Amino acid sequence: MFSSADKVAGQGVGSAYLELVGLLKDRLQDQFTVTINKHGQADITHYHTIDPQFFLSTFSKKRGRTIGYVHFLPETIEGSLRMPKFAKKIFYWYMIKFYKRMDQLVVVNPSFIPKIEAYGIPKSKITYIPNFVSPVEFPDRSIQDKLALREKYQLPKDKFIVFGSGQVQERKGVDDFVNLAKKNPHVQFVWAGGFSFGPMTDGYDHFKKIVENPPKNVIFTGIVKRTEIADYLNLADLFFLPSFDELFPMSVLEAFSCGVPVLLRNLELYEAIIAGKYVGADDLTGFNQALQKLMTDADFYKHYQQLARQAAQEYSPEHLAKIWADFYTAQAKF
Template identity: 40%
Template sequence: MQVNMRSISGTKKGHGVDSAYNDLVRLLERGGEFQVLKNTDSLTDILHLHTVDLKSLRLIRHFHKRGKGVVITCHMMEDSLDGSLSLPKFVVKYFGKYLYYFYRQGDRLVVVNPYYREELISKGLDPAKVSFIPNYADERLFFEVNEEKKAALRRELDLPLKAPVIVSSGQIQRRKGFDDFVACAQLNPDYLFVWVGGFSFGRLSDGYDTYRAIVADPPQNMRFPGIVDREVVAEYLQASDLFFLASFQELFPMSLLEAAKCGLPILLRDIPLYPGILFGHYYRATDVQSFSDWIRRICQDEAARRKGIEDARRLASIYSETAIYKQWKALYEELRPGRTTV
């Protein structure tokens, strides 16, 4: 089966949509049952869109006229712009209207968490068309390493061999809880805090001016490697002791999956999304002081550390290559004969 996979996420590096798109392409190619054509106008069995621009809209009409099925992965909702990009409210409002119009054109809509399935249904989209298939992090890039390899990576990355290393990754934005990450670093000067990522959308990134100043002149116990290749992201995760993400809003963070595949204990803000996708296999807190308390406990208490590692392994198993591939195969097979109406 041929799949035309379209995304322009690669024009901006260092964000989750681009990672999710590339990992899905590799997953399908390795399965051996799909021929994936990337960013082409060619007519294939399935059109799978990750980008909501006008060219994608034209492709939908082109495929539908010829009886072909269209899948749209819904990487964003209207509220995901809040705290991510500094945009006028009227722009966000009208973009939201366009976004849901665009989603209505798909034969199948894929959301990366069950919470947003309910949101799409509340906007009037057909429940039969909306499926939950989580993101997938490439297991050939993100995997556990032993203590010897971990020490070697720390030397290679110029990280301390003894001090605990707390890592986060992704875009630097207000929504990602960057302020709390910095505050926790200030409360724990004997720990090293590393944020791998940067300002993928430049000055449009919410909080850019304030955060840019911190990145340019960081506290002594903070590092900002910037936007790096994903192989390097994996190395920072493998060299660290704890993954800490204080986001206020997420869809299904790729960085979290990547950390789980690397066997890192995971500490997150307690938000409504996570119980339905992580099933309790993570540590949670609500404010800077409780984050800081958990950071020290996980790094100092062997039982807490071991539990965090086991939780990460359970998540890695739930969101394994085999499990996610089966879900995509089943979805594509539903549309194989051509356009299907439900």
Template identity: 40%
Template sequence: MSIHAFSKADSVQGQGVGSAYLEQVALITAELGDEFDVVDRARRAGDVNHFHSINPEFLARVPMIRRRGRTVGHVHFIPETVHDSITLPRPARAVFDAYMLRFYRSMDQLVTVNPWFIRKLAEDYGFDAERIAFIPNFVSEQDFRPLTDPEGAAQVAALREELGLDPSRPVVLCAGQLQVRKGFFDFLDVARAMPDVQFLWAGGFSFGRITAGHSRIREAAEDLPANVRLLGMVPRERMNLHVNLADCFFLPSFEELFPMTILEAMAAHTPVVVRELVYYEGVLADYARRVEAESGQIAPFVEALEGVLAPGPVREQARDAARRGAAAYDRASVARQWREFYRGVAAG
């Protein structure tokens, strides 16, 4: 039985959908190969056809592909989550929203990385919840892991020196696209309130000038606090070094589903601090410090970060939480969910 993966998600650098696609295909190729023949970047139909991106050329081929096999659409976003990421004229936004939903409706089955989407698609857009499954994202433990051995520690030390960081001061890392919805301005304000901590942001403008808040962020980037560094796009093969370098991973986003960056940090056993979001219910549990904070409300983040960064029981609890988070989304567990899902899709 064959699984054909269709995607152009990794054609845009520095955004999590592409990383999620690469990890998912690598996982099912390695773990499900005893039962399924997995074809990456497929050009022809298979028994199960899994669409990881919603490109128009894929939608045009769906009717023909459905004659040969079953179709699966991977839901990484819905209209309202896109609106806060990119800026489009109102008419163009309406057209894109309608197209996105049309693509999803053309599928036999949908799968999403966050259970919140199932209810949202059913209640707001009329989708059949029985045709939508939740399977979490995954990162390879081979690519993301604690670098505690002498060689790994030396690599982390070399990166610290390369970035010109003070080894006596803690490091807080955020990773993601430079967008308002990622909490960029709260990130800067938290850094201003914690001048003895070094703050790094890995990521850039993946969607260029149509990125929401592009001009405001560019202006702010020209006058950064002294303890903030914007690293730009970091190649994924180097991200494990960065999450190991960090004493804490901090993501003050206003809107997230199941960020790959959080999984990457947990895999390295790096403590995680995030803004509390409804989207995290059912996926993050207590694996991260989830902080109740409105936009511009900085004190709760400062308190949480100070607790996690200081040596002692709070920090050790945060590290243990990250370890448990990594274990909860390990290779065997996620692969088992995919095996059961594909069997069900193939059976119709």
């Protein structure tokens, strides 16, 4: 494994990387010997990030079969980072160059296969393997535990709590999160995440003002540990992510694992992975209507809570362990 994904806190790429490393060490240690960021002879080298030093290492004959994890494409970077046009052009060129250098690519959403093909990479070199979340790290806690967590984080026990997580940026739909809070002053909103890339974050000046002076019923926690994300999910009544673009958000899987109903913007890319498992809406008006129904219709709420728990089973470590084992074994035989 080669990765720097866990060096920048508060991003899903790092979470996905840590989940896979944990899976290999906990469930597949008898089949695979795993090293992290160590140069040496290998049957397979799996690159999780596209660092220049990693690119250079691909020219070594010791690397074996090279696997590239596609966590982002040029179009998914738009709305995330603020860069000069010339720098963006070079970065995008390099990104695709890195992917083309791989023997095989792994995507977390099948809807991105044709998009990768459009960059001149054949479909035969692309494999779909979804993200997953460990129920140990993101448990579905009891009602008593949930109330205790509200007390721990000094949040009201008698209010409906809406939770969102991710980097504070335009692409994540943070404006809609805040505007929905303004429409519902009786509801507590909490957003966990911050500016992982500092002033380079797209819309940094705009969002910095919001974070520093949010509505009274909105809390921005800043970047927190994954254990705290699990706590916030368990104390929340609803997970709300109004993103405009995603690959396969780890935050949604984390919510499913904690048995929390999910409200998302209707995006075509979700259709291939979690269709029917979440409450969807197109805009702020739709989000508000969905929120009112979730708060007032107990059967509707319980239905989506059960769907979340079902989805958690589909994207469990048990299910994904065999998929990864079969994939790595097949790649080693090339």
